[in-house]
Amino acid sequence: MIKFILNNKDVATSLPPGMVLLDFVRYHQHLTGTKVGCNEGDCGACTLLVGELKDNELRYRSLTSCLTPLGNVHGKQVVTIEGLNMEGLNPIQQAMYDESATQCGFCTPGFVVSLAGFCLSGKSATPQNAIAAVDGNICRCTGYKSIERAAAKVAQLMQARQDADPVTFVSNNHILPDWLAGIRQRLYLLQTELNGQLHPTDATEWVGGGTDVYVQKHDAMKEASIRFLFGDAGLKGISRQGNRCFIGAAATVTDLYESPVMQQYFPHLADHIKLVSSTPIRNIATVGGNLINASPIGDLTIFLLALDATLIFSNNEQQRVLPLSLLYQGYKKLDRHADEQLVSISFELPGRNSCFNFEKVSKRTNLDIASVNSACYCTIENDHIGDIRISAGGVAPIPTLLEQTNAFLKGQPVNDTTINQAITIAQSEISPISDARGSEAYKRLLLGQLIKAHFLKVVQQAAH
């Protein structure tokens, strides 16, 4: 039995835990304000908010309900557009109304929910942050300018919050319904009641955030016996231990982005993560999932390959340590035993004189899958390259460390000749194919350009 709070109502259902939240909300609860747009997390028409207690704090995140199994909201609160409605229009809706930020209206509830997510997020009240909250919402009518204007107004609404708790602030100031103030206590009771439920022993499928598996085999998942990893506290957390960073396999991309350790050691982290999917997807996509789905082009895989990350697998009896660079054996083929689960990922934090850069080019800069992506970690001393690891995605059946290129670069001076030679070597160790994300020739040229881009950035960083 899955139990959660849906808006202001307690629900319990014996429907399959693998059923997606979108279908439950629309076709079983008949809350039709949440729309079906693409069924793959790429349009945001089905965006919902999920509230959960973390360290006794109520935290709201937006997510795409088309990719979220019911099992992943067990013990939490789900908020739909209907839950945001008050007498008349709430101020978020009023801003959208006043700015004519709705035309056909089909995407509109998703935008309103995402903006409510911004209000509940505790993020500083800037128009940029409000706009970032709708980076996963596609509108085909307005051209977004009116939505930008509405988002700026919503940011203004939140300016008086200062340090106040966002949930308390929005309910006290009639930005969102006042019953939200009572959710924290109800969730606490619900979680206590549920303690430890929902762990089938015969699971055939393991699901983290669901953002890939629910795209790949949506239909098969509904009736599958699933072990839900997303809420497993043992797989969460991002911490520093000595000079290494440890990331729980079920940590989300948002967790990574918000981690103080990551922010400290990767000063351009915000720019890099902005290139990875969208806010609602980052809120549910897990770091481990990005590695294990074995996409040749996973953004975090490429990021972590350049950092020479190490994986810890467990089969409940023993652990196995494996360098990430050895995980991929062929297209979607992993060095992983059937009973093994990825527990955590660790890597050595960049030291002095080191530089890190991540590059990604896709047809659309944001909310898209790369044509080619690449990361570069290196140390520079006296204008010479010390350690270097350049990784690349989209240029081979597996995410790749450019071993020969890296070997060549070690010890070389940083200049145009070196870079051009490196690009030539890189061409010999990649095997891109023509597909919807670009032709082979383009991917070859692009990888070379991204290597150039790395060095432009590296030189800039080294200068600081």
Place this chain on the structure above:
Amino acid sequence: MKNIDAYTHVRGESVYLDDIPLIQGTLFGASFGSPVAHGTIVSLDTSEAAALPGVVRIFTYKDVTGENQIGGIVPDEPLLADHEVHFCGMPVAFVVAESVDAARAAVKKIKATIEPLHIITDPREAQALGELIIPPRTFQLGNTNEAWSQCTHVFEGRADTNGQEHLYIETQGAYAVPQEQNAIKIYSSTQGPTAVQRAVSRVLGLPMHQVEVEVNRLGGGFGGKEDQANTWAALCAMAAHHLKKPVKYSLHRMEDMAMTGKRHPYSADYKIGLNQELKIIAYEVTFYQNAGAAADLSPAVMERTLFHCTNSYFIPNVKATAYSCRTHLPPNTAFRGFGGPQGMFMIESAITKAAEVLGIAASEIQEKNLLKIGDEFPYGQKAQSEAPECWHKATALYDLPALRKEVDIFNAVNKWSKKGLACMPVCFGISFTKTLMNQARSLVHVYTDGSVGITTGAVEMGQGVNTKILQVAAKVFSIHPDKIKIHTTNTFKIANTSPSAASATADLNGKATLLACTAIANRLKKMVAEELNIGEDAISLQDEFVWVNGKKTDRDWKSLVMAGHIKRIGLSEHAHYATPDIHFDATKEKGHPFAYHVYGTALIGVTVDCIRGTYTIDTVKVVHDFGSSMNTAVDLGQIEGGIVQGIGWMTMEEVVYDKEGRLRSNALSTYKVPDIYSVPKEIAIDFLQTPHDNLAIFRSKAVGEPPLMYGIGAYFALRNAVRAFNKNGHFPFDAPMTPEKVLMALYATEQEGTIPAHEETNKHLAVDK
């Protein structure tokens, strides 16, 4: 006034097709589409699918009780494939089951053995093989053959545009509910309720009065639901008719993308001649339209390409020929602009080619050739032109010379980043080019409590047409908008409607509403005049009261209406409007097909990252001819949205078919439309209020399609930025300018045909070779 639907939109309370509460016993459909693009059906095995739990019945062409035909202009499109398949995704069978999941599961178990036939994806190949939808058409003005000798400069070349997926966020769908005496009611997400009614009537063999089609609103249409909503409605209606149960089918996104047609890709050859003063003396162009496997609306789209082949320019000698080429892609269809954008892209390419070779800015040629009042279009109509006004206001208001200087300085200083600037004038004709379609009806009821209900043929899809119609009634009756309700579009209330298309919906249905409201108001005024024994001219309605000789009386709207009812005066009116003065003779290819034209000029600025090939659209500055806008909030939204959709078409949106005719860009993960970060940083719109009388409703010119074509400027701005980095590199006129094409162009050499990307994936025909 805000869009009247905005309140329920922001609350998630607006009802779309998939939100209609289901009647008990409703069944769900799913189609089995052909897995191959062209072939003969040898066998179709549905036995395994039919045996699955929940499956009620699987329909094939044999179950069609009427005619297995949904082709509108040309009868060349079966509802369900019989012996041959003509495109990947062509419906072959229709599964009806007790749940959506069961229907989709069954589709996966259907097995078709299809003997493959030759697949054509390239319109030039189709043309060479004589595979044409209709005979070619040619528009001519002057004599190009004689004109070339007067030209100082003559340039020839080729230009290509890709297709465009509509990507309405609400997918296609229909819900058919059987009624008594074999009648059927269909809820459809369609821009053309009458087209659905006709298709269903034909397929079921029922007279049209048995087929009720109702449309509440659409979650976007953009032309994609003008003709192509018919299939799903006809499939559901057929199943419901047989089973006597309600049948619903709301398409999955991947079904929608794979099975429906898109904006037509075009390929064209052009030849342009200019004199010493840069006047364009002659222009010849041959268009190859990739129509897909069936006619659909392609002949009409092709016609509009010809109408717009000279964009905003007067050219004394023109010869434009167009071929509608039959290929094995899903039938391409209407899309905002309806062939006009493709015609405009080609002339802009020709002008840009000339400018590039001559080493001048394209704007020098553009400006010298703008249409003036009285200039003749190649199809004979004389221009009531606002083109020079728009151009001169735009270049002065936004200071084109200063913008140009800014770009030059930036490009001189920056090595890895280049800016580009382009001007894009637009001239777009308003009216359906098929003259008979320029008619509409409105049914207005005034109730005895003073409230007003209006039904028209207009379909609301976000463009704000219902808001404008409501404004018409509010103005005529001079009552508060709250007293007026616009009802759903329904073929039993308004018959024989034209689809909501051609930007003309507000004009046609608004004018019909104006006539209906005026008739009722006049009857009421006449009643008052007779009571007071004065002339009708002395009576007016103002601010919900009757005024006599310019003075307010104490008789308010509600009591006026009640008095009218007591006096047995008709408080309802069904009015008919037909656009006057328009005509076209297709045997001569001459006439006066458009009620009026909409003009405007955009300046577009971009920045290209010359390392990565990525770019930003920095600014779009527009002067747009509104006539006299009756709703600036709605019109501004249409312009901003149209511009971004046009830029999407010209930049990131890339429809990719492989050589087997299979759609590779078949989901939102592989087909990218603009998101909030990719839109222009700035869109500035200046409302040019023009004084001339026109046939628009309250002189408020149509605004749906024209702004899309400002987006074409983004292509040329990107091209200019690339050329600032790579002066001598050769790269073709081939939209969209994706980051791939930009990067390949940045590093292209002087040799023609050395860009493998174009050969390999895009090829202008949107075909992945």
